[in-house]
Amino acid sequence: MCAVRAERAAGQGETGHGKTGRPEAVARDRAVDHEAAVRRLRRSYAAVPAGETVRLAKRTSNLFRPRVQPRVPGLDVSGLAGVLAVDPVTRTADVQGMCTYADLVDATLAHGLMPLVVPQLRTITLGGAVTGLGIESTSFRHGLPHESVREMDVLTGSGELLTCAPQGEHADLFAAFPNSLGSLGYATRLRIELQPVRRYVALRNVRFTGLAELTDAIGEITETRSWAGEPVDALDGVLFAPDEAYLVLGTFTDDAAGVSDYTGQAIYYRSLRERKRDTLRTHDYLWRWDTDWFWCSAAFGVQHPVVRRIWPARWRRSDVYHRLVRWEHRHQVAARIDRWRGRPPRERVVQDVEIPLDRTAEFLRWFADTVRMAPVWLCPLRLREPAGPGSATAWPLYPLRPGQTYVNIGFWGSVPIPAGAADGDLNRSIERAVATAGGHKSLYSDAYYDRVSFERLYGGPTWRAVRERYDPDHRLTGLYEKAVTRR
Numbered sequence: 001m002c003a004v005r006a007e008r009a010a011g012q013g014e015t016g017h018g019k020t021g022r023p024e025a026v027a028r029d030r031a032v033d034h035e036a037a038v039r040r041l042r043r044s045y046a047a048v049p050a051g052e053t054v055r056l057a058k059r060t061s062n063l064f065r066p067r068v069q070p071r072v073p074g075l076d077v078s079g080l081a082g083v084l085a086v087d088p089v090t091r092t093a094d095v096q097g098m099c100t101y102a103d104l105v106d107a108t109l110a111h112g113l114m115p116l117v118v119p120q121l122r123t124i125t126l127g128g129a130v131t132g133l134g135i136e137s138t139s140f141r142h143g144l145p146h147e148s149v150r151e152m153d154v155l156t157g158s159g160e161l162l163t164c165a166p167q168g169e170h171a172d173l174f175a176a177f178p179n180s181l182g183s184l185g186y187a188t189r190l191r192i193e194l195q196p197v198r199r200y201v202a203l204r205n206v207r208f209t210g211l212a213e214l215t216d217a218i219g220e221i222t223e224t225r226s227w228a229g230e231p232v233d234a235l236d237g238v239l240f241a242p243d244e245a246y247l248v249l250g251t252f253t254d255d256a257a258g259v260s261d262y263t264g265q266a267i268y269y270r271s272l273r274e275r276k277r278d279t280l281r282t283h284d285y286l287w288r289w290d291t292d293w294f295w296c297s298a299a300f301g302v303q304h305p306v307v308r309r310i311w312p313a314r315w316r317r318s319d320v321y322h323r324l325v326r327w328e329h330r331h332q333v334a335a336r337i338d339r340w341r342g343r344p345p346r347e348r349v350v351q352d353v354e355i356p357l358d359r360t361a362e363f364l365r366w367f368a369d370t371v372r373m374a375p376v377w378l379c380p381l382r383l384r385e386p387a388g389p390g391s392a393t394a395w396p397l398y399p400l401r402p403g404q405t406y407v408n409i410g411f412w413g414s415v416p417i418p419a420g421a422a423d424g425d426l427n428r429s430i431e432r433a434v435a436t437a438g439g440h441k442s443l444y445s446d447a448y449y450d451r452v453s454f455e456r457l458y459g460g461p462t463w464r465a466v467r468e469r470y471d472p473d474h475r476l477t478g479l480y481e482k483a484v485t486r487r
Helices: 006-010 023-047 101-109 126-132 171-176 211-224 268-274 282-286 296-300 305-310 318-331 333-340 357-370 425-436 451-457 460-470 479-485
Strands: 083-087 092-096 113-115 149-155 161-164 186-196 200-208 234-241 244-253 277-281 346-356 376-381 406-416
Touching (some): 023 149, 092 101, 092 126, 101 113, 126 186, 149 171, 161 171, 200 282, 211 234, 211 244, 277 282, 296 406, 346 357, 346 425, 357 376, 357 406, 451 460
Antiparallel strands (some): 083 092, 113 186, 149 186, 200 244, 200 277, 234 244, 234 376, 346 406, 376 406
């Protein structure tokens, strides 16, 4: 579903600020719908035969792992895709679990607010970002999306609907939920913190010609939240080669001499090489990567000027490209053409990894020499300081160290499989390199860990204890099965 500009929703021209209606009235009206949706969800759970695995009945996904089609009807999550209320006073929002960030952002920008972290693709859902992790350019200040959750309602494997928070009876479920990938339950409602924003984001695209220089700058910006005397509210970057990288420093502002638009013929990632300074509307900044799926739209020819002019703008978005990838994975048309042309088979290398800052340059050198894939995305992050609600909670299923700066490195594509090698060999070497660097890998794509290694890296003992409490009959698919064996 195409996102409607927040300016239109707010009725405030291009500012995106102002209120429409009374938040309390919106909350009351939508609460009735929410209760009905929850009843449908619970009825659908009761309809799953005993002994059968409980799964979502959900057509779309941002995962790159093959999805197992259920043999029985899944959980009915229709009606759980909205924003229940935005409270501008407490700067919080109550949001249903299947709400996309596109819809969430539209609702919050109407009040001059946004979530603390907005993952970069429109159709990622809030529940998905919390149970499966998410990241973006404000993560160097605000951590990961689950760290701004104050409480959530979770349908567990045993069919209970529980409200859990950082403290209280179900604090163990709250802490283990991030990175559980639905193996401990599904969030139906989440209360999240919001932050104030301005009309625009002013950008500085700063070039670095050495990896040590690059990582030193990341460390300084993360500590001081400034660069060359100017504040930095958002930070990410792109590495084109070890001697050519750019950090994009964003500052929220109400002033703009001119505004760029990368939803048409212009392509955002190319602008980093072309412009030292830039300005985007805040709404457009949040979705700057979605139009071309970072740079991956090139695989479909969409970056060719002729193709771009005739490819409808409404189809230039990540979920459309993702559907094309799933179609190719299912039918293997490109793979058959490559075989006909005598080209070697290719290994899919689609990963996001978190590397400690002091090992990032070393990992990037190894990556450039071994994987030889470019560009790659760089997104610094730190867990939130203990002052934030929920931030003092340990996150055992994705155990990053408090006070440690990490760099998320995202790389998405495929590489030829050399003679004598097998599909998966390169991904396994990446997993080993990440472990050697003291990092972690997100689990939205292919994973090859053995069970012992997986449980050591992803909080296996904690996950099992929480599962036995909230899903004693093991109705939900296990975490290892979801991430690795795909049962």
